[in-house]
Amino acid sequence: MFDEEDLDAIRSAKSEWEADEVEPVVDRFGERKETFTTDTGGHEVDRLYTPDDVRDLDYEDNLGFPGEEPYTRGVYSTGYRGRLWTMRQYAGMGTPEETNERFHYLLDQGQTGLSMAFDLPTQMGYASDAAMAAGEVGKSGVAIDTLADMETVFDGIPLDEVSTSMTINAPASVLLAMYIAVGDRQGIDREELRGTIQNDVLKEYIARNTYIYPPEPSMRIITDIFEFCADETPKFNTISISGYHIREAGSTAAQEIAFTLADGIEYVETALDAGLDVDEFAPQLSFFFASYNNILEEVAKFRAARRLWAKLMEERFDPENPKSKQLKFHTQTAGSTLTAQQIENNIVRVAYQALAAVLGGTQSLHTNGKDEALALPTEESVRTALRTQQILAHESGAADTVDPLAGSYYVEDLTDELEQEARDIIETIDGKGGMLDAVESQWVQRQIQDTAFDRQEEIEEGERVIVGVNEYQVDEEPEMDLEEVTEEDERRQKESLAAVKEDRDDEDVAATLEALRAAARSDDNLMPYIVDCVKAYATVGEVCDVLRDEFGEYHPGSAL
Known part of the structure; x- marks a missing residue:
């Protein structure tokens, strides 16, 4: 050049x-x-x-033009000049009624997409009345027990007018079925439903730990979702392959790229082994990355990930549809960088992280609330987080040209370095038999643990400055209001669940669950049966218990 x-x-x-x-x-x-x-x-x-x-x-080979291979400069030719990224604030408040209220508030404030957080029992496939759910109902997000709860969450929100992202993994099939059922109840053509389910169970084994079933049946469920949605909900993204939680667990930027794309390769190979055509499902794959404080490293990371995914898809799977090689991704600002000390500083951190995501070409973005190191965000902090995106979109100028840092000697050099390091890691994973084997042997987990340990050591020894934590401390912190989920909220949710169970047709529930059990023992696609179960108002726990009985539960070995 x-x-x-x-x-x-x-x-x-x-x-x-x-x-x-x-x-x-x-x-x-x-x-x-x-x-x-x-x-x-x-x-x-x-x-x-x-x-x-x-x-x-x-x-031509390393950069090209936006919307063309190798997609370093973005997957859309006009970037944000035609359409801004989707402002998708993550929200889930204790009860379905509170979540519905928060969703309406965010939409009224200018949010352009919904993102749904679930409580821990829902994420683990338990209903609120299960013994395992005690004390956790509604704590980390909304409790969803039956279709009735999902109907409440989306009351007054036409599903053909919004896209919805759901951070759900092991029971993703059940929550997706409920979303489809709500759309059916609203009279919306399934082909018009838009959104994303996370549905990335490999990273659960790696970093997040809200898994239920062993890897093999989990991969079967994911493939069934791919196949079902390709026919029924073609605009819905069937998986959000997540590097976010890998990075939050302590990985480096290069490891975040490598482990995420290696997960993606594993999903593609599993789908192909099940008889699907790559161009049938690959265009609906999406990705999810974290955005951290080092702005230029994060921009280079996003660009390197896009370019490397296009190359890997071409080299390994030879798709005919160019969209099968496009890495489209959601970004969330980094939760692990938020501090309980001097929480106003978190507004600044989030703004810089959001800037990095936009300069890197994200398709949608969640900005964290300043108080999320302490609790679910308040309405005020959610509004500030959303306003951060809106100021970035309309006042900063960062969205006015495509890939504005292209040609920076530093950014291009760092993009090359990160891509090569990520490729080297993926080749190491290939040598270990692929990502599934590398995860089951705990090799991936050990790499992340070692990195996280080194980082914490740097903080404790003062080599890495965290403003307000190990430098620039203050003696007192101001008091502030925090969002709180109470025992009364849990009691109300359990009463609501009891009422649904009282009103539903128990014979219908039993029949649909037995049909699901039979399907699990066969090669049938599970999704139509799960849709039938949730329409009969079977609980998340009842559906997942059938699959627990048939598939078993995953018990990991030590990562040490």
């Missing part, structure tokens, strides 16, 4: 600059640190970048 004579001249001029300008200043004043590195992974950051650092860059 650059003339060799010009590069020689730049090298010579840089050497003179270092000798004449830099060294006297460093000798006299020094620099803040002996070595500067990126936030994760230890990529050394040079004092200055020039065209010599990207001398091997080939514009």
Whole structure:
């Protein structure tokens, strides 16, 4: 891309600059640190970048144009000039009634998509009246026990006018079935339903731990969802392959790319082994990444991930549809960077993280509330988080041109480094038999644990500054209101569930559950049977218990 004579001249001029300008200043004043590195992974950051650092860059092969391979510069030709990213604030408040109220509030405030958080019992496939659910009902999100709860959540919200993301994994098939059933009740054509289910069970084994079934039946359920949605809900994204939780568990940026894309490869291979065509389901794959504080590293990460996924899909699966190679992703700002100390600082952190996501070309974005290190966000903090996105969209200018940091010598060099490091990790995973084997052997978990340990050690030793935590502390913190889920909320949810059980047709429930059991013992696609179960008002727990009986439960070994 650059003339060799010009590069020689730049090298010579840089050497003179270092000798004449830099060294006297460093000798006299020094620099803040002996070595500067990126936030994760230890990529050394040079004092200055020039065209010599990207001398091997080939514009067509490495960058290209937005909307064209290798998609480094984005999957849409006009970026945000035609349409802004979806502002999708994550929300789930204790009871379905409270969640419905919060959803209406967010839509009234200008949010353009819904994102649904579920409580821990729902995520683990238990109804609110289960012994395992005691004390956790509604605590980390909304409690969804039956279709009646889902109907309440979306009361007054036409599903053909919004897209909804659901952060649900092991019981994703059940919650998706409920969403489809609500759409059916509203008279909406299933082909018009839009949204995403996370449905990424591999990262549950790696980082998040809300799994139910062993890997093999879990992968069967995921493949059944792919097949069912390709026919029934073609606009619905059937999986959100999540690096977010991998990064939150402590991985580096390169590990986040590698482990996420390796999960994606495993899902594609499983679907192909089940007889699906790659172009039948791959366009509806979506991804989910974290955005951390080091703005330029995060931008490079997003760009590297897009380019590497396009290459991997081409190399391994040879799809005919270009959309099968496009990495489309949702971003959430980094929850693990939020501090309980001086929580107003979190507004600043979130704003920078949101900027990185937008400069990196995200398709949708959640910005965390300032108080989420302490509790579910209040209405005020949710509004501030949403306003952060709206100011970024309409006042910052960051959305006015596509891939604005392209051509930055530093960003292009770092994009190349992250892509290569991620590819090297994926090749190591291939040598271990693929991602499923690497997860079951606990190799992936150990890599993340080692990285997380090193990072915590840096914080405790003061090598990594966390403002307000190990530097710039204050003696007192102001009091503030926090969102609280009470025992009364749990009692009301259990009473609501009891009322549904009293009113439903028990014979119908039993018949649909037995049909599901028979399907689980056969090769039938499970989704139509699960839809029948939820329409009979079977609980999440009852459906998952049938599959627990047939598939068993996963019990991991030690990662040490």
